[in-house]
Amino acid sequence: MSDTSLDNRGKRLVYVSSCLLNQNRRFPGIAVANGAISALVDALNERGIGIEQLPCMESLEWGGVSRRLVFRFLPLLYNKGSTPVVNLFGRAWLARYKGACRARAKAIAREIDGWQRSGYAVLGIIAMDDSPTCGVTRTLDLLSAVPASKDRGVSLADWEAPRFDKMRVVVPSLLVPGRGIFTSELVKWLERRKMSIPIVGFNPWDVHGREVNRIIQSLTG
Numbered sequence: 243m244s245d246t247s248l249d250n251r252g253k254r255l256v257y258v259s260s261c262l263l264n265q266n267r268r269f270p271g272i273a274v275a276n277g278a279i280s281a282l283v284d285a286l287n288e289r290g291i292g293i294e295q296l297p298c299m300e301s302l303e304w305g306g307v308s309r310r311l312v313f314r315f316l317p318l319l320y321n322k323g324s325t326p327v328v329n330l331f332g333r334a335w336l337a338r339y340k341g342a343c344r345a346r347a348k349a350i351a352r353e354i355d356g357w358q359r360s361g362y363a364v365l366g367i368i369a370m371d372d373s374p375t376c377g378v379t380r381t382l383d384l385l386s387a388v389p390a391s392k393d394r395g396v397s398l399a400d401w402e403a404p405r406f407d408k409m410r411v412v413v414p415s416l417l418v419p420g421r422g423i424f425t426s427e428l429v430k431w432l433e434r435r436k437m438s439i440p441i442v443g444f445n446p447w448d449v450h451g452r453e454v455n456r457i458i459q460s461l462t463g
Contacts, residue, residue, distance in 0.1 A: 251292075252290040252291065252292065253361060253362045253363060254289075254290065254291050254292065254362070254363045254365055255291060255292035255293065255294055255357065255362060255363070255364055255365065256286065256291055256292070256293060256294070256364070256365050256366050256367065256368055256461065257294045257295075257296050257350070257354070257364070257366075257367040257368070258282070258286075258293055258294070258295060258296060258367075258368045258369075259296050259298075259368065259369045259370040259373075259376050259444070260295050260296055260297060260298035260301075261298060261370055261376075262278070262279045262282060262368065262370060262444055263278050263279075263283065263293070263295055264277060264278060265277060265278070265279070266307065267298045267301055267307055269300065269309060269373075269409070269413065270307075270308060270309060270406045270409060271405075271406030271407065271408070271409030271410055271413075272409050272410050272413050272414075272446075274446045274447070274450075279444070279446075279450060279454075281450045281451050281453075281454045282368070282444065282450070282453075282454050282457070285454050285458050286458075289458070289462065291365065291462075296350065296367070296369070296376070296424075297346050297350075299339075299342060299343050299346060299375050299376075299423075299424050300312075300373075300374075300375050302342070303338075303339055303342050304339075312384075315335060336384065336423075339423065340423055340427070343375070343423050343424040343427045344427045344431075346424070346427075347424060347427035347428040347430070347431050348427075348431045350428060350431070351428065351431035351432050351434070351435055351437070352431075352435075354432070354437060354439060355435050355437060358437070364439055365440070365461045365462065366439060366440035366441065366442060366460075366461045367428070367439060367440070367441040367442070368442055368443075368444055368457055368461075369422075369425055369441060369442070369443055369444065370443070370444055370446065371443025371444055371445050371446075372413070372414060372417055372445065372446060372447065373422050374422050374423060375422045375423050375424045375425070376422045376424055376425055377417075377420065377421055377422035377425060377443065378421060378422075378425055378441055378442060378443030379419065379420075379421075379443050380417040380418065380419060380420070380443070380445075381417065381418060381419075381420045381421060381422045382413065382416050382417055382418070382422075383416075383418060386416075391412045391415075391416060396408050396412050414447055425441065428441070429441065440460065440461060442457050442460055442461065444457060
């Protein structure tokens with residue numbers, strides 16, 4: 243009989259983007275694995291590092307895993323150009339999304355503070371680094387995504403359909419330097435609580451083993 247009085251917790255953990263743990267949550271057409279990014283999960287498990295899952299704000303706020311609201315919204319901007327009414331609609335849509343990200347980021351920061359006050363080491367946050375939401379060093383400008391993709395051979399009809407087979411080529415080509423919306427809010431709330439928590443980006447388009455080694459080294463030394 244095992245000794246149930248023993249408590250084997252390692253008291254070390256990281257927060258990880260939902261789509262790194264389940265690629266089925268990935269933006270349509272750009273999944274790079276069938277399920278989890280196993281190299282990352284295995285590396286954390288081998289080191290006894292616990293995993294807390296960050297919320298997928300896009301699937302929560304954009305119409306589920308299919309992101310159906312995005313494919314309804316972005317072509318509208320593309321059709322009408324940059325008229326004042328469309329700009330106002332775009333700003334309102336993004337403001338609502340930023341508000342949702344702000345509220346969830348505040349809750350995550352509070353939770354991390356709770357872990358630390360209870361004697362746990364939150365080693366860092368590992369986020370998907372090619373996302374308009376979770377990007378750390380690279381993000382995507384939502385309001386320019388459809389027009390900019392025209393130069394990559396993607397038509398308005400491809401977005402309205404949508405043509406998921408083209409997304410894997412187009413989305414990486416539209417990335418720009420910067421943080422995603424949720425990551426930006428998370429940084430703000432961590433700073434307000436005076437917590438120094440490393441946030442590192444996982445590049446899904448690089449060799450996964452190399453990315454995992456880089457991230458583990460940066461978080462554990």
